[in-house]
Amino acid sequence: xxLDVFFGAHGLTSADVQGRVVVVIDVLRASTTIAVALANGAxxxxxxxxxxxxxxRSKAFERGDYKxxxxxxxxxxxxxxxxxxxREYTREVVDGKTILFTTTNGTGALxxxxxxxxxxxxxxxxxxxxxxxxxxxxxxxxxIAILAAGSERHFSLEDAVCAGRFVRAIRRGLADVALxxxxxxxxxxxxxxxxxxxxLFEDSSHGRTLAEAGFADDLAVxxxxxxxxxxxVYQDRHLTKLGPDRER
Numbered sequence: 001x002x003l004d005v006f007f008g009a010h011g012l013t014s015a016d017v018q019g020r021v022v023v024v025i026d027v028l029r030a031s032t033t034i035a036v037a038l039a040n041g042a043x044x045x046x047x048x049x050x051x052x053x054x055x056x057r058s059k060a061f062e063r064g065d066y067k068x069x070x071x072x073x074x075x076x077x078x079x080x081x082x083x084x085x086x087r088e089y090t091r092e093v094v095d096g097k098t099i100l101f102t103t104t105n106g107t108g109a110l111x112x113x114x115x116x117x118x119x120x121x122x123x124x125x126x127x128x129x130x131x132x133x134x135x136x137x138x139x140x141x142x143x144i145a146i147l148a149a150g151s152e153r154h155f156s157l158e159d160a161v162c163a164g165r166f167v168r169a170i171r172r173g174l175a176d177v178a179l180x181x182x183x184x185x186x187x188x189x190x191x192x193x194x195x196x197x198x199x200l201f202e203d204s205s206h207g208r209t210l211a212e213a214g215f216a217d218d219l220a221v222x223x224x225x226x227x228x229x230x231x232x233v234y235q236d237r238h239l240t241k242l243g244p245d246r247e248r
Contacts (some may be wrong), residue, residue, distance in 0.1 A: 002143040003171060005163045005182035008150040009112035017145050021137045022116040023130065023166060024234070026149035027158045028206050029084050029215075030106020031123040031232075032222045036086040038241040039228040041095035045239040047107035051077050054100040061098060070102035074213050077102070086125075086221045109149035110234055116145070121232035121239065124162055124197060124222065129229045131169040133242075138170050138177070146183070157189070157204040158222075164190025197223035 006012055025031055034045050048054040051070060058066055069082035076083030082093070084103050101107060113119045118137075122130040138144055146166055148159035164186030171177040179187075193200045201207030201219045210218060221227075231242035 001138055001141045001174075001176070002178045002180075003138070003146075003167060003183055004144070004180040005146045005148060005160075005167065005186045007148050007155050007160065007182060008153055009109040009147065010153050012112050012147065014115040017113050017116040017147075019117050020143045020145045021118045021120070021134055022113045022145045022147060023120050023122040023134055024106070024109050024113055024147045024149065025122050025159050025162050025166075026103070026106030026109060027123050027162050027222055028151075028156070028201070028204070028210060029086060029218055029222060030101075030103045030149070031121045032125050033084055033086040033089060034101070034106075034121050034232050034239055035123055035126045035228045035230055036221070037089040037094050037099055038232050038239070039230045040089055040091040040093075042089070042097055042099050043240075045099040045101050045232070046237060047110045047234075047239065048100065048102040049108050049111055051080070051102050054102050058100055066098040066100055067094065069099050070107070072104060074210060074215065085215060085218050087218060105149040105151055109147050110239075113145075113147055113234070114237075117142070119234035121234065122146075122162070122166060124165075124225050125228040126226065126230055126232075127162075127165060127169075128226050129231050131166055133231055134166065135170050135172075138174060144170060146186075148186075151206045156206055158200055158207060160186050161189050161193050161200055164188070195225070197225070
């Protein structure tokens with residue numbers, strides 16, 4: 001089976017994901033925020049490429065049933081209910097709500113992955129449960145693609161390291177796993193950082209940018225390994241939590 005890592009959605013083609021199980025990673029912060037929202041009871045998260053699309057879609061809902069959420073340049077979009085800080089997505093705020101969500105990088109990567117057979121959202125906060133799901137697919141010889149969203153069409157260190165962690169876990173004990181260069185590079189980066197996610201975020205340009213913008217506390221949330229063990233599944237333009245009420 002093939003296990004490939006792609007950096008950024010802008011160069012992705014349908015052939016890269018067609019028929020595969022795909023994991024979309026945007027550690028800082030969209031994939032972390034999605035996991036936190038679903039863990040805290042959000043009914044669904046619907047990703048959009050633009051704020052205008054999210055606002056238009058909101059007109060189909062009763063006002064108390066949804067939250068407009070997202071960011072541009074790391075800051076909450078004016079007029080929206082929530083930004084992209086996972087700390088905002090408490091149970092009191094999101095339980096039972098539909099989250100209409102648009103971000104600079106992560107939501108575009110999700111939309112780009114739509115031709116896949118199955119799309120999951122991965123991060124450090126839900127690493128073990130998502131990697132177990134993907135590893136099961138790999139044992140059944142499904143090809144896997146990991147899409148590291150990056151930051152504003154550029155490579156992101158934290159997404160690559162998280163991708164490498166997934167590559168290491170998925171291929172463990174499996175024979176005949178073919179890795180592309182992206183997967184090989186991610187493995188080498190993951191070896192450098194291991195569990196030292198604080199150092200990773202200090203070295204990451206996006207991590208430093210977030211800290212300088214006043215979101216240093218978000219980094220601790222994003223680096224809390226397995227703190228929100230949910231599997232977000234993207235299907236029919238909706239993200240929902242895999243569980244007893246959601247069949248694969």
